[in-house]
Structure formats: structure tokens, C-alpha cells
């Protein structure tokens with residue numbers, strides 16, 4: 001059961017000292033979203049009545065990073081009293097007085113607890129009919145976590161923070177995952193009695209279970225079997241580990257949905273990306289942000305796509321692309337650089353060592369080799385010869401190049417924008433096109449070639465070139 005009578009409090013006020021970062025810990029991204037964004041996304045799936053995020057350290061930065069994506073979240077400011085207990089207290093105080101349900105407390109630095117895990121956790125709490133339920137896990141290395149101390153009957157007695165633990169307590173391998181469900185009345189009653197008499201001088205939320213037990217109330221524990229859902233991020237080693245686990249989960253989700261992913265360890269897919277069945281992803285490929293890839297496309301190896309849209313059966317290899325649209329059956333790469341605003345039509349081609357920006361390239365048009373195409377509109381069936389370049393920038397303004405349908409440019413054509421090439425026009429090799437070319441015309445701008453016979457032997461006597469020229473003359 002979820003939804004009604006549920007409030008979720010996400011703790012995100014801490015500094016995250018162990019990250020040694022100017023970026024607040026909860027804003028460090030994995031899978032294309034800040035750590036706390038993953039927690040908010042999951043919270044959104046539980047349909048709670050209230051979702052509160054407690055902030056303090058760099059609060060403006062944290063709020064600014066989240067408000068657009070999570071408009072329903074309410075940000076609560078923690079005061080100068082430190083500790084997770086105080087964080088929950090200010091959030092509880094901000095809930096409407098008439099709220100009378102359960103409170104799920106989550107940490108902004110624990111992004112791996114998915115909605116299914118949390119739903120079962122809430123169910124376990126309601127089945128146990130307890131005042132509070134902790135999520136716990138038995139781990140090989142409990143370093144850094146609060147330890148769950150059980151009484152003689154096996155019930156939860158209290159939580160001891162690592163810094164306050166005796167050697168015996170520290171050897172306990174059942175850890176507090178930092179996720180809890182409390183009845184709201186319990187928090188209202190017990191948080192005021194939580195002190196700061198501990199190694200860190202903070203109000204520990206983890207004191208509440210011990211206080212409850214002393215009053216004879218029931219505290220339940222829900223032990224998760226997949227310990228990874230409890231993993232938190234306190235330093236950058238854990239950041240990469242948790243990021244890797246989340247990526248594994250995302251990769252597996254797409255594999256089960258029909259995507260071939262050759263090498264999960266070198267394939268990175270952000271949570272917002274979408275891949276259709278029968279897409280193939282080759283090694284060392286990054287599919288980032290809101291990229292979408294249609295059926296049958298082959299991506300990689302060595303490719304990074306950021307916010308791109310790739311059409312069905314397109315082939316994109318060894319490419320770096322951002323905010324680009326690649327049409328169905330188009331081919332891109334190897335070694336192509338597609339900058340924002342690139343739109344490649346169906347069956348088009350952007351080939352080796354080609355850079356594009358803010359360029360629409362029509363259906364079936366090809367830019368096969370060594371080109372720069374920027375601020376351009378290219379029609380259908382166009383072929384830009386090797387090393388055709390748009391000179392779009394005059395040091396002050398950017399100008400547009402328009403190339404109409406079926407134009408073919410000669411190798412090394414320079415299109416000095418603003419300029420327009422009419423339908424079916426052609427340019428000679430090396431042309432520098434400064435004036436519009438009418439439809440169907442051939443534009444030449446290079447002076448006729450002149451051969452000065454004997455120049456090498458006369459002016460470069462004794463060189464290999466002169467000797468070779470002499471030999472070739474004798475042979476004739």
C-alpha cells in the first residue's frame with residue numbers, strides 16, 4: 001500500500017564533506033541525474049501526498065537544480081542545529097497539523113532504492129504494525145554505517161553510529177540503511193527528546209528507535225536481501241561504485257527489453273534515454289540525457305550521444321553528437337562531430353572527419369569527407385565534395401548557407417556565407433563561392449591552370465624531383 005496518508009522526507013541538507021567538492025554531494029550526477037534527483041524520481045512513483053526535501057548546505061544551488069524537474073517537491077530549510085534528527089524534525093514541523101499518516105524518510109545520497117523495494121518496505125511496516133520500521137542489510141564491510149543492535153529476543157534495540165560504537169558493536173554487520181518509516185505521531189512525540197550528546201554533537205535520527213524501545217514500543221526491521229539498494233554515496237569512490245551499479249541496472253533493463261548491448265561494462269546509458277527493440281550498442285558507447293534510439297539502429301563503438309534522436313536502422317559509429325537528429329537509415333561516422341542543431345535526413349550521410357552545427361541536411365544528402373557544415377540548409381540528394389566548407393563566420397556575425405536539391409560541390413569548395421546554390425548547381429574543385437549560384441549553373445572561381453615546362457630542372461637542379469623529371473624525359 002502506498003499513496004494516501006504517506007509523506008516522504010528526503011534528507012539533503014548535509015555538506016558531504018567527504019566528497020571534497022565545491023558541488024554539494026547530493027547534486028553529483030550519476031546516470032544523467034543528481035543523486036537526490038534519483039531519490040525524487042523514485043519518490044514520485046510512490047504517489048505520496050507530500051514530498052519534502054530538507055536543504056541547508058548551498059541550499060539555493062540545490063533548489064535551483066531540482067525545481068524544474070520536480071515541481072511538486074517542497075523544499076524545507078534546516079536551521080543551524082545539525083544532524084539527521086533535526087532535518088526530519090523541521091520537515092515534520094512543516095507538514096500540515098492534520099496530517100496523520102506514515103512518514104518515509106529517505107537520504108538524498110542513497111539513489112539505489114527503487115520503487116518496488118520501497119513499496120515492499122512500506123508494506124512490511126504496515127504488516128508489522130510497528131511505530132517505526134528500519135531498512136537494514138547484512139553486509140561484509142559495515143564501515144561507516146550505523147549498526148543495528150538487537151536485543152536477546154532478536155528485536156531491534158537501538159542503532160549505534162560508527163563513531164559512537166564500542167568494539168563489540170562495531171563488529172556487528174547488520175547496518176542501518178538510513179531509510180525508515182515512522183508513524184507521524186511517533187516523530188512528533190520523540191524527536192524533541194533527541195539530544196546532541198554524541199561523538200558528532202548532532203541530533204541523530206538514529207536515536208529514535210532506542211527511545212521507542214525504552215518506552216516498550218515496537219520497532220520493526222526489514223532486512224533487504226539485495227544489499228546494493230542500501231548503498232550510499234559519501235565519497236567519490238562510492239560515487240563511481242553506485243554509478244556503476246545503477247548503470248548495470250539500466251543496461252539490464254534495456255537488454256531485457258530487446259536491445260543488444262555487447263559490453264555492459266563500457267556502455268553507459270542515462271536514466272532518461274530510450275532505446276527501441278533490436279537496437280545494437282557496440283562497446284565504449286555513452287547514450288546520455290534524453291537520447292532516443294529507434295528500432296534497428298546500430299550505435300558505436302566509441303560513440304557519445306547527448307540528447308540526440310536516432311532514426312530506425314541508422315548506423316552511428318565513432319561519433320560525438322549533441323542535440324542532433326539523425327534520420328532513419330542514415331549513416332554517421334567514423335570520426336564525426338555533430339554539434340547542436342544538426343538534423344540529418346533519412347538515408348543521409350555524415351562521414352569521416354566531418355563537423356556539423358546548426359545544419360539541416362536533407363534526405364539522401366551526403367557530406368562524406370573532411371567537411372565543416374555550419375548554419376546551413378542543405379536540400380535533398382545533395383553531395384558536398386570532400387572538404388567542402390561553409391565559411392559561416394565573418395568575425396562578427398554568423399551567416400547562413402542554403403544549398404538546394406541535387407547540388408554537387410567539387411572537392412575543397414568554400415561556401416562563403418551568406419550564399420545560396422540553386423537547385424542542381426555544381427561547383428568546380430577548389431571553388432570559393434562568394435556569390436549566389438543560379439539553379440543548374442556551374443560555378444568556377446579558380447584561375448585557369450598554367451604549366452611552366454622545365455621549371456623544376458631549371459630552379460631545383462640536383463634535387464630528387466629534378467632527377468626524376470630528367471629520367472622521365474629521357475624515357476619518353
Ligand code: UD1
Nearest residue numbers: 011012013014082083084087108109145146176177178232
Ligand atoms: C546515516 C545514519 C547511519 C546510516 C547511514 C546510511 C544518522 C545519524 N546516521 O549516516 O546510521 O547507516 O546514514 O547511509 O542518521 N543530512 C541532513 N541534515 C544534516 C545531516 C545530514 O539533511 O544535518 C542528510 C545528508 O545530506 C544525507 C543524509 O542526511 O543525505 C545522511 O547524512 P550523512 O551525513 O551522509 O549520514 P551518514 O554518516 O551516512
Ligand code: CA
Nearest residue numbers: 109232233234
Ligand atoms: Ca550517508
